[in-house]
Amino acid sequence: xxDLRSDFIGIxxxxxxxxxxxxxxxxxxxVRRAYEAGWGGVxxxxxxxxxxxxxxxxxxxxxxxxxxxxxLLGLNNIELITDRPLEVxxxxxxxxxxxxxxRALIASIMVPCEEEAWKAILPHVEETGADGIELNFGCPxxxxxxxxGSAVGQVPEYIEMVTxxxxxxxxxxxxxxxxxxxxxxxYPAEAAKRGGADAVSLINTINSITSxxxxxxxxxxxxxxxxxxxxxxxxxxxxxxxxxxxxIARNPETHGLPISGIGGVTTWxxxxxxxxxxxxxxxxxxxxxxxxxKVVQEMISGLSEYMDEKGMTSVDQLVxxxxxxxxxxxxxxxxYVAKAKIDQDLCISCGRCFAACEDTSHxxxxxxxDRTFTVIEEECVACNLCVNxxxxxxxxxxxxxxxxxxxxxxxxxxxxxxANWTTHPNNPSAKVVEVEPAE
Amino acid sequence: MARDVFEPGIVPGRLEPQNYVEGFSxxxxxxxxHEALVAADRCYFCHDAxxxxxxxxxxxxxxxxxxxxxxxxxxxxxxxxSQNILGGMCARVCPTETLCEEVCVREVAEGKPVLxxxxxxxxxxxxxxxxxxxxxxxxPTGKRVAVxxxxxxxxxxxxxxxxxxxxxxxxxxxxxxxxxxxxxxxxYKTPNGFAQAEVNWLMQIGGITFRHEIAVGRxxxxxxxxxxxxxxxLGMGLVGVNALGAEGEDKAGVANAVDFISELRQSxxxxxxxIGRDVVVIGGGMTAVDAAVQAKLLGALNVTLVYRRGRDxxxxxxxxxxxxxxxxxxxxxxxxxxxxHGNGAVREIEFEYVDEAMKGTGETLRLxxxxxxxxxxxxxxxxxxxxxxxxxxxxxxTGRTSLEGVWAGGDCASGGDDLTVTAVAEGRDxxxxxxxxxxxxxx
Ligand SMILES: Cc1cc2nc3c(=O)[nH]c(=O)nc-3n(C[C@H](O)[C@H](O)[C@H](O)COP(=O)(O)OP(=O)(O)OC[C@H]3O[C@@H](n4cnc5c(N)ncnc54)[C@H](O)[C@@H]3O)c2cc1C
Ligand SMILES: Cc1cc2nc3c(=O)[nH]c(=O)nc-3n(C[C@H](O)[C@H](O)[C@H](O)COP(=O)(O)O)c2cc1C
Ligand code: SF4
Ligand code: SF4
Ligand code: SF4
Numbered sequence: 001x002x003d004l005r006s007d008f009i010g011i012x013x014x015x016x017x018x019x020x021x022x023x024x025x026x027x028x029x030x031v032r033r034a035y036e037a038g039w040g041g042v043x044x045x046x047x048x049x050x051x052x053x054x055x056x057x058x059x060x061x062x063x064x065x066x067x068x069x070x071x072l073l074g075l076n077n078i079e080l081i082t083d084r085p086l087e088v089x090x091x092x093x094x095x096x097x098x099x100x101x102x103r104a105l106i107a108s109i110m111v112p113c114e115e116e117a118w119k120a121i122l123p124h125v126e127e128t129g130a131d132g133i134e135l136n137f138g139c140p141x142x143x144x145x146x147x148x149g150s151a152v153g154q155v156p157e158y159i160e161m162v163t164x165x166x167x168x169x170x171x172x173x174x175x176x177x178x179x180x181x182x183x184x185x186x187y188p189a190e191a192a193k194r195g196g197a198d199a200v201s202l203i204n205t206i207n208s209i210t211s212x213x214x215x216x217x218x219x220x221x222x223x224x225x226x227x228x229x230x231x232x233x234x235x236x237x238x239x240x241x242x243x244x245x246x247x248i249a250r251n252p253e254t255h256g257l258p259i260s261g262i263g264g265v266t267t268w269x270x271x272x273x274x275x276x277x278x279x280x281x282x283x284x285x286x287x288x289x290x291x292x293x294k295v296v297q298e299m300i301s302g303l304s305e306y307m308d309e310k311g312m313t314s315v316d317q318l319v320x321x322x323x324x325x326x327x328x329x330x331x332x333x334x335x336y337v338a339k340a341k342i343d344q345d346l347c348i349s350c351g352r353c354f355a356a357c358e359d360t361s362h363x364x365x366x367x368x369x370d371r372t373f374t375v376i377e378e379e380c381v382a383c384n385l386c387v388n389x390x391x392x393x394x395x396x397x398x399x400x401x402x403x404x405x406x407x408x409x410x411x412x413x414x415x416x417x418x419a420n421w422t423t424h425p426n427n428p429s430a431k432v433v434e435v436e437p438a439e
Numbered sequence: 440m441a442r443d444v445f446e447p448g449i450v451p452g453r454l455e456p457q458n459y460v461e462g463f464s465x466x467x468x469x470x471x472x473h474e475a476l477v478a479a480d481r482c483y484f485c486h487d488a489x490x491x492x493x494x495x496x497x498x499x500x501x502x503x504x505x506x507x508x509x510x511x512x513x514x515x516x517x518x519x520x521s522q523n524i525l526g527g528m529c530a531r532v533c534p535t536e537t538l539c540e541e542v543c544v545r546e547v548a549e550g551k552p553v554l555x556x557x558x559x560x561x562x563x564x565x566x567x568x569x570x571x572x573x574x575x576x577x578x579p580t581g582k583r584v585a586v587x588x589x590x591x592x593x594x595x596x597x598x599x600x601x602x603x604x605x606x607x608x609x610x611x612x613x614x615x616x617x618x619x620x621x622x623x624x625x626x627y628k629t630p631n632g633f634a635q636a637e638v639n640w641l642m643q644i645g646g647i648t649f650r651h652e653i654a655v656g657r658x659x660x661x662x663x664x665x666x667x668x669x670x671x672x673l674g675m676g677l678v679g680v681n682a683l684g685a686e687g688e689d690k691a692g693v694a695n696a697v698d699f700i701s702e703l704r705q706s707x708x709x710x711x712x713x714i715g716r717d718v719v720v721i722g723g724g725m726t727a728v729d730a731a732v733q734a735k736l737l738g739a740l741n742v743t744l745v746y747r748r749g750r751d752x753x754x755x756x757x758x759x760x761x762x763x764x765x766x767x768x769x770x771x772x773x774x775x776x777x778x779x780h781g782n783g784a785v786r787e788i789e790f791e792y793v794d795e796a797m798k799g800t801g802e803t804l805r806l807x808x809x810x811x812x813x814x815x816x817x818x819x820x821x822x823x824x825x826x827x828x829x830x831x832x833x834x835x836x837t838g839r840t841s842l843e844g845v846w847a848g849g850d851c852a853s854g855g856d857d858l859t860v861t862a863v864a865e866g867r868d869x870x871x872x873x874x875x876x877x878x879x880x881x882x
């Protein structure tokens with residue numbers, strides 16, 4: 001069994017799986033059971049200012065979309081930060097940390113964008129023995145209307161400012177949690193770094209309406225006939241989160257800034273993907289909310305089995321492994337040519353590939369009288385759509401053409417040389433390859 | 440109190456009342472909404488789907504399943520019913536394991552087809568439960584068509600004709616409409632009076648009158664019908680029964696399986712249907728299996744189904760054979776009946792084993808029997824019928840017979856398997872041709 005111990009910005013935990021700040025981490029009763037189930041760390045549900053806590057709606061706070069057999073694919077919520085008094089949360093955090101010294105405990109915080117507010121809360125948090133703080137600049141609904149959460153996270157200057165205050169008023173490591181509800185995640189990430197953040201975590205939830213009630217003509221989740229946009233999370237957001245993590249990991253300005261990867265982590269594989277794209281650890285919310293704390297056991301066994309197979313002895317060896325292979329479109333090798341190939345032994349003759357290729361664009365799959373489906377190499381552009389729609393895994397593969405082979409579509413010989421768009425003859429701004437004038 | 444199961448002879452009430460309820464309840468209980476969504480989700484929405492090709496009525500299966508999956512079961516039902524007006528019955532009685540589900544790509548790939556039949560039932564039940572009829576009758580054409588037989592072929596033909604605006608009279612020798620839906624199909628495939636409910640629902644199209652207990656040939660001739668109506672459709676099924684050709688077959692206790700089933704289907708209290716202790720059914724088709732299974736469900740102690748060829752040659756599908764076996768029916772193959780023994784009533788029946796070429800081996804087998812059901816095929820009965828092709832009325836692809844103005848379809852007509860769904864398809868197609876013919880002549 002691989003060693004999964006994690007050291008994230010000096011915060012140690014027995015594994016890289018933390019529970020994200022959310023309802024599963026809203027009270028001592030939960031957090032103790034989460035640790036018992038095996039979670040390496042917990043980011044406590046976001047704390048607000050001293051005084052009367054926020055109130056939540058008393059109707060549905062979640063909306064969802066489902067896949068086959070009502071498997072939940074995406075969840076949306078309009079919950080606010082913790083609605084329990086600050087003192088209660090702090091007292092509980094202290095008790096938990098005392099009993100689980102080997103587990104990471106992070107306090108998520110959201111107070112008004114004023115220096116005094118941050119200055120006031122930080123010593124109380126420090127006093128609990130928490131290992132670090134996470135600044136919630138992400139919550140996209142109710143709190144944002146009050147000038148907090150994503151309202152801060154959408155203004156890089158505010159991020160930088162608040163981060164700086166925190167670094168000033170506490171010795172605890174500071175993680176800045178980013179909102180995906182922006183045009184370019186690099187601006188807030190860079191701002192966090194300028195402010196002195198020890199790490200960023202992302203993503204928080206995405207503005208969303210999950211569905212519309214077609215009888216009442218109102219969005220879901222609906223409270224007494226009205227709805228508001230909520231924050232989207234769960235498996236459906238993983239691709240968005242992965243991209244944002246990768247962007248920060250490969251951006252020269254932020255390269256090396258530790259990242260806590262969040263968004264749709266449901267299985268060990270999702271976690272491994274975040275790590276490979278540069279996250280130092282992962283946080284999980286929806287999977288724990290929808291399947292219970294026990295899911296971490298599959299994440300632990302799966303990741304360690306994978307690492308053993310790959311001969312990796314520590315999580316660090318996986319972190320960032322895929323980052324060098326994330327590039328810009330204009331760096332992709334346009335001389336690479338592949339063709340779809342159907343494995344006739346696996347094919348079940350459903351014709352899905354045919355319908356997709358025929359009606360999408362390329363008409364590159366032939367169907368015979370007896371329902372044999374074959375790729376017409378003269379037409380195949382290797383778009384991969386047939387692979388994506390085929391219900392049988394590995395039935396259609398993309399086979400690269402070897403150098404020297406002829407691409408039947410273009411009639412050209414495949415060259416072993418790399419050439420991208422920047423030098424392509426069809427590119428009006430291509431750098432002209434200098435050719436020596438003939439004597 | 441139930442009788443002793445060991446009591447010999449043909450007697451009623453062998454079981455406790457709840458045994459009848461359990462035994463004769465729905466073979467496949469209906470899917471609930473969630474089950475239907477899960478089942479629908481397994482469909483790949485195949486291009487030019489093989490299941491659809493296999494359906495004798497060409498129901499657009501991927502489309503209706505997608506309509507279920509998207510929460511519009513009534514739209515799904517319309518997709519089904521527009522091709523097959525008895526889609527509700529077919530969903531219950533089609534041997535899907537040899538039709539659509541046999542070729543479903545998921546059957547081929549995983550041995551687990553999409554539950555097409557059960558999904559079809561889910562959709563059609565959903566619509567029919569509301570009592571609404573989804574089709575409207577076109578403006579009257581003034582044409583009158585006689586449909587002989589209120590079985591699936593006749594009903595399907597009549598509905599399509601009525602929908603196109605023609606006036607239809609259905610004439611049937613039996614008291615109730617439905618044909619074998621009402622008098623033949625196994626009780627556990629269509630419980631709770633579904634056959635009559637479906638006919639009533641179908642009749643809502645309007646323009647159809649049902650004249651019962653009138654037999655063509657006995658009460659009215661085909662000639663007269665031809666003269667009185669613009670067209671005639673024959674959907675009279677096969678009401679004759681083949682004889683065994685074994686010595687002593689007229690002994691008491693020897694009966695036609697179809698008569699036994701018909702009695703059972705019409706009984707309002709199954710505990711009143713008498714059944715033997717040792718029952719032997721002769722035949723290898725659906726009728727044989729249904730008689731054997733229902734004999735067992737009525738409390739017969741020993742039920743043996745004897746077929747003259749191998750199991751692979753049986754007309755009953757593997758699913759039906761397995762069903763019989765699961766109910767405790769013993770299947771004996773390669774044996775032909777040679778003599779019925781007994782003094783007045785049957786006591787034993789004697790068979791000779793035969794080889795694959797049906798040649799007697801000289802070896803014999805005697806089975807104790809107080810009741811014997813013959814299920815070795817039905818035949819066409821009637822005089823003055825159009826030309827035959829073998830044992831059935833000769834028809835072309837559109838159901839035309841050798842007589843002008845007379846069409847035929849279903850079991851009585853040549854071509855196609857003897858199945859409910861085939862009868863529906865043939866009735867519908869004949870209706871379309873009748874319509875074209877009548878309207879072409881008018882215009
Ligand atoms: C026991 C049994 C079980 C079966 N199980 C199945 C099954 O599970 N699934 C399946 O798909 N198929 C099954 N079949 C076959 C199926 O029932 C028939 O293929 C189908 O009913 C044929 O329809 P039809 O309209 O041609 O004839 P029928 O259903 O036989 O209807 C013919 C009608 O014509 C009437 N009639 C006959 N002669 C005259 C006359 N001279 N004058 C007036 N009316 C007349 C009859 O009274 C009857 O109502 C079964 C058949 C039997 C016998
Ligand atoms: C009901 C709910 C409440 C949440 N509350 C908070 C919160 O108080 N503070 C915070 O930083 N993030 C909050 N989040 C966001 C999660 O911590 C996490 O960033 C997001 O759900 C994406 O991860 P996931 O796909 O694993 O759920 C909440 C999410 C949900 C579903
Ligand atoms: S890769 Fe694209 S173009 Fe080629 S066969 Fe598949 S769908 Fe068609
Ligand atoms: S989608 Fe896959 S299984 Fe279906 S026909 Fe194409 S290759 Fe075969
Ligand atoms: S063959 Fe099976 S999977 Fe394909 S459309 Fe028909 S029911 Fe669906």
